[in-house]
Amino acid sequence: MSNDTLLREVDEELRRDRMRKLWRQGAPFIIGAAVGVVLLVAGYEGWNWYHQGNSARSSDQFYAAAAIADGTDFEAAKTALDGVIATGSGAYPALAQFREASLLAQAGRTDEAVAAYDSLSTSLSDGHLRELALVMAGNLLVDGGDVAAVENRVGGSIAPDSPLRNAAREVLGLAQYKAGQLDAAMTTFTAIVDDPLAARDLTGRVQIYIQQLLAEGATAPVVSAPVDVPADASAEPSVAVDPSAELDVSAPASSAEASSSAP
Structure with a gap:
């Protein structure tokens, strides 16, 4: 093997390793800032029930369970969250279900976590x-390389009017990359870059994915014509939100855990 060939292989492996590291770092935040918008729905519902006097007990119960989930006693946390799911009112049973699914993922019980999100x-x-x-379920399935399983879950969220469209695209693109479908992944990631409302931190991360795909031989994306965005159009928030942390609130006022292996 020539020195040039060896250097190219080392460079390619370093690029691939960079993408793995980026995936590990970004996976807990994969849903992105759009999750914050979606979770306002649950927050508003819980707030509304609270003011009707129907959820004060459920609120206390949920926050107590969330505090236990912050610790290391998995069974105690699950039991507490199961209690909220069984007897809570308003939005709190749903919030407890999300938190429990996240807890399962953190414990490495991916199949159970996916089943919980599917439910x-x-x-x-x-x-x-x-x-x-x-999308949370699809995120947990990325590392398995089963593109169909991921697409079955996130495909509906890729619609242009979905607030989760770019989170869904990122999850699908990573699954395609993991499965060796480089051109399909390129098309999926390019759709994020072409979205004028995509968050800046997301597009920056996706640009790294695209560079890795090009280094591995994917077909270069077709450059789209510039899109004029109305002055009053609202861009996606640029601050990523960890869904687990968002649901895991410790007081009234943490992919989704991703697999530790990289695509």
């Missing part, structure tokens, strides 16, 4: 929260 996607009345559950 939420069929049992919740709010459409945005159903979408969120599916």
